[in-house]
Amino acid sequence: MDVVSALTSALPATAVITDPDSMDAYRWDRANDPDAGVPVAVVRATSTAEVQTVVRIAAEAKVPIVPRGAGSGLSGGSSAIAGGIVLSLDTMREISIDPVTRMATVQPGAFNAEVKAAAAEHGLWYPPDPSSFEFCSIGGNIATNAGGLCCVKYGVTTDYVLGMTVVLADGRAVKLGGPRLKDVAGLPLTKLFVGSEGTLGVITEVTLRLIPAQLPPTTVVAMFPELADATNAVLDIAKAMRPSMLEFMDKPSINAVEDELKMGLDREAEGMLVIQSDEPGEHSSVQAKIIEEICNNNSASECYLTADPDEGEAFVTARRIAIPAVEKKGALLLEDVGVPLPKLGDLVLGIEKIAADRQVTIAVIAHAGDGNTHPLLVLDPKDEDQQKRAQIAYGEVMDLATGLGGTITGEHGVGRLKAPWLAPYLGEDVMELNHRIKQALDPDNIFNPGSVYTGLV
Ligand SMILES: Cc1cc2nc3c(=O)[nH]c(=O)nc-3n(C[C@H](O)[C@H](O)[C@H](O)COP(=O)(O)OP(=O)(O)OC[C@H]3O[C@@H](n4cnc5c(N)ncnc54)[C@H](O)[C@@H]3O)c2cc1C
Numbered sequence: 208m209d210v211v212s213a214l215t216s217a218l219p220a221t222a223v224i225t226d227p228d229s230m231d232a233y234r235w236d237r238a239n240d241p242d243a244g245v246p247v248a249v250v251r252a253t254s255t256a257e258v259q260t261v262v263r264i265a266a267e268a269k270v271p272i273v274p275r276g277a278g279s280g281l282s283g284g285s286s287a288i289a290g291g292i293v294l295s296l297d298t299m300r301e302i303s304i305d306p307v308t309r310m311a312t313v314q315p316g317a318f319n320a321e322v323k324a325a326a327a328e329h330g331l332w333y334p335p336d337p338s339s340f341e342f343c344s345i346g347g348n349i350a351t352n353a354g355g356l357c358c359v360k361y362g363v364t365t366d367y368v369l370g371m372t373v374v375l376a377d378g379r380a381v382k383l384g385g386p387r388l389k390d391v392a393g394l395p396l397t398k399l400f401v402g403s404e405g406t407l408g409v410i411t412e413v414t415l416r417l418i419p420a421q422l423p424p425t426t427v428v429a430m431f432p433e434l435a436d437a438t439n440a441v442l443d444i445a446k447a448m449r450p451s452m453l454e455f456m457d458k459p460s461i462n463a464v465e466d467e468l469k470m471g472l473d474r475e476a477e478g479m480l481v482i483q484s485d486e487p488g489e490h491s492s493v494q495a496k497i498i499e500e501i502c503n504n505n506s507a508s509e510c511y512l513t514a515d516p517d518e519g520e521a522f523v524t525a526r527r528i529a530i531p532a533v534e535k536k537g538a539l540l541l542e543d544v545g546v547p548l549p550k551l552g553d554l555v556l557g558i559e560k561i562a563a564d565r566q567v568t569i570a571v572i573a574h575a576g577d578g579n580t581h582p583l584l585v586l587d588p589k590d591e592d593q594q595k596r597a598q599i600a601y602g603e604v605m606d607l608a609t610g611l612g613g614t615i616t617g618e619h620g621v622g623r624l625k626a627p628w629l630a631p632y633l634g635e636d637v638m639e640l641n642h643r644i645k646q647a648l649d650p651d652n653i654f655n656p657g658s659v660y661t662g663l664v
Contacts, residue, residue, distance in 0.1 A: 210292070211248050213264045218257060224249040233295055234287040236280035238541060238624055244289025246273075251295045255372055255380050255411040261294055262409065262653075263378035271656050274405035276315060276347030279339045281530075281541045282622025284351065284404050284658050294409060296346050304329050304417070310369065310386045311415040315346025319353075322415065331417040334361035337618070338527040346410050352402035354618035356523065357421075359576030360451045360485075363618065365401040370414035373400055373407075376649040386414050399644070404620045405655040407648045424451055424483040425495040426519030429502035430476035430509040434559065437478025438552035440505035441575045444482060445548055447501065448494055452483035453576030454526045457555070460570040460583075463532040464525050472525070473509060480575065481522045526572065530583065533570045537585040540601050541624075544608035545579035545617030557607045558582050565600040567593065579617035602628070621659045629659065 208216070214223050224230055225248050233249045247270070252258045265272045271291035278285055287293050299314035302322055306329040313322055319340040322333045336355035337343055343353070349371070354363045370384030384390060384397035400407055431437040437455060444450060456464065456479045465472045472479065480502065484494035495512050502510050513519050533539065546554045555571060558580070562569040573580040582604050587593045605615045605628050615621070615628045630638045645652075645660055 210264060210268045210270050213268070214248055214250060214261065214292070217260050217264065218250065222251050222253065222257065224251070230287075230293070233275060233278070233293045236278045236283060236285045238281050238283040238286070238622065239538065240283035240286040240623055242623070243283075243286035244291070246287045246289070246291050246293045249293040249295060251298050253298050255374065258294065258374045258409050258411050259378045259380055261292065262374050262376065265292055265653055266376060266378060266651065269651050269653065271653050272409070273655050274346075274350070274409045276344030276350070277318065277342055279343040280347060280351065280622060281543070281619045282616065283624045284620050284622035284655070285347075286623055288657065296344065296409075296411070299411065304331065305386070306331065308386055309417045311417055312386075313345050313413050313415055315344060315349075315410050315413065317345050319343055319345060319348055326417050327420065330420050332420045333367065333415060333417055334421070335364045335367060338530065345413060345415070349401055349410055349413060350403060350405050351618065351620040354574060354577065354579065356452050356454055356526070356574060358574060359453050360449050365398060367416045368397060368401050368413060369416050370397055371400060371410050372412040374409040374411055376408065376651065376653055380411065384414065388416075402620070404622065404659050406645060406659050407654060409654075421451070422485045422487055422491070423516045424485040424519055425491040425512065425514045426522060427480075427482045427495050427498045427502065428511045428522045429480045429482070429499075429507040430473045431478040431480070431506065432476065432508050433506065434477045434555055435552055436506045437480055438555055438575070440480060440502050440507070441551060442548065443501045443505065444498055445576060447497055448484070450482050450494070450498065450576060451485040452481065452523070453574075454481045454523075455479070455571070455573040455575035456526060456529055457571040459568055460529045460533060460572050463536060463570060464529055467528060467532045467535070468525055470521065470525060476508060481526050483519060483523075529570070529572045530581070533583045533585065536568070537587055540584040540586060540597055541619070542582040542584070542601065542604050543579070543616045543619040544582065544605060544613055545577065546608055546611045546613030548576075548578040550611040550613065551575060551578050553611055554580060554608060554613065558604055561600050561603045561607065565596040565603070567597045567600050569600065569604070574617075577617065578613070623658050626657070626659055626661045630661070
């Protein structure tokens, strides 16, 4: 029996999609990988048991599976593979909250925002907050170890994952970790699957740690006439305190956002910082005053402080919509390089130089407090030479970051876009260790082949 017949006979008719037009919605993530293939089927699984069925059928036929959350990824990690199966978790969305242990049990397709909303009903908070939180899934967040805007104080996804159910390459489902704050029995396998980008197994349920609701923040917005002043201010703030947000946008990003929102941002500024303090009581406004002073000492041309959470949120939204705003200027090649914080200025100024040398627009936004930047290279679809120069610049930005002791990806994952840079970044021994773990868990390489690890057969 062929794979499609096996899937349709084992699963409910509504779960299996084979019509090419309907499958198109599941072929790309937001990196719009031009090499995404046409799968033989998309399966919208509704339970761990159905995921097991799909994996067993695929394993038997040695057909690749691309696990898929909401498809908001920026690294081509959920691009479909020609002849493979896209295994979408988008219908598995149940959430239950235990306010006593402060934990959430969540199916992988639930959106990050839905988990936050369910937690908020109990006065609790799930902190990890990628800018895409309203349209990305928890499964995808865990598979990429997603970061976001509040990570500078509250950490990233892995810090909140206590356990999960994973379907392995032979179709077995295993429970790792669970609703226990302390558990050191055996190797920390839960963590192995966090950030595994759909290459080791399919996550079908997770246990997440919640914390008490965040206090209303005070927000400072500062504009800088020079890039170096903005990045120096970041270092001075980091030295003085642990803010709950420390975000950066450069001039092309500010202008793209201003084109969209028309909120009166200074189009001449070279850098903009959005900084928040959520300390209790009057401490947040005390910290905000210190932040304001630091920005002024670093030659800010304008500094605005507000204790009104809604007003502050308007500036956070401006930062959050930067990627879609820049995307309106042309197709994007997205980077996610990060450096140790003291090298942030060298990275941002180095990217500016690469953009000038290659004559390519590179808009830079950053979770600046984490040293994690998103250089967005804007492609001109009508200019082949410009596209070639952008491809060269893309590699140069990654070389620059690694040369500064940084990483090729801080939160979006390696996916297909950055796979060629992984081995040079990790080095031979660590790459070999990665391959051994991948081969131990997925010997026939059925989970997301071509993503993350290149050269595996
Ligand atoms: C405008 C915009 C802003 C963004 N901002 C941020 C940000 O601030 N921080 C950040 O970290 N990311 C950000 N992202 C990137 C993206 O939203 C995250 O990578 C997110 O975690 C992906 O979730 P998803 O559900 O869309 O996953 P998908 O794109 O569907 O998949 C991502 C990867 O996870 C794997 N996967 C998905 N579900 C499972 C599962 N259940 N089991 C095993 N593997 C699985 C896939 O195979 C793929 O490799 C942004 C994206 C956009 C478009």
